[in-house]
Amino acid sequence: MILFFRENNGDFLAIDTSTNRHYLEHFGKDHFQGRATAIEGLVGSVCTTSISRAYLKTNCRRMPRTKVPAEWLKAIGL
Numbered sequence: 888m889i890l891f892f893r894e895n896n897g898d899f900l901a902i903d904t905s906t907n908r909h910y911l912e913h914f915g916k917d918h919f920q921g922r923a924t925a926i927e928g929l930v931g932s933v934c935t936t937s938i939s940r941a942y943l944k945t946n947c948r949r950m951p952r953t954k955v956p957a958e959w960l961k962a963i964g965l
Contacts, residue, residue, distance in 0.1 A: 889904075891952055891955050899924075900921050900922060903920050903921065918937040919937065921938040931962060
């Protein structure tokens with residue numbers, strides 16, 4: 888399942904919840920694979936990265952897909 892978040896800096900990110908088990912089993916980390924901007928505020932700089940649950944809790948708030956701007960959804964291929 889893909890969940891969307893908005894970071895405190897205003898950027899959006901998407902995480903794939905199905906990847907958490909892989910990170911836990913292979914690396915012992917409570918992380919997810921996600922898509923986020925590599926450069927703050929630059930939608931075209933979207934990259935794939937690991938994102939910790941702690942980071943999500945501290946620096947992000949969950950958003951419905953309908954609140955994510957169309958240009959951002961396009962940048963991550965949705």
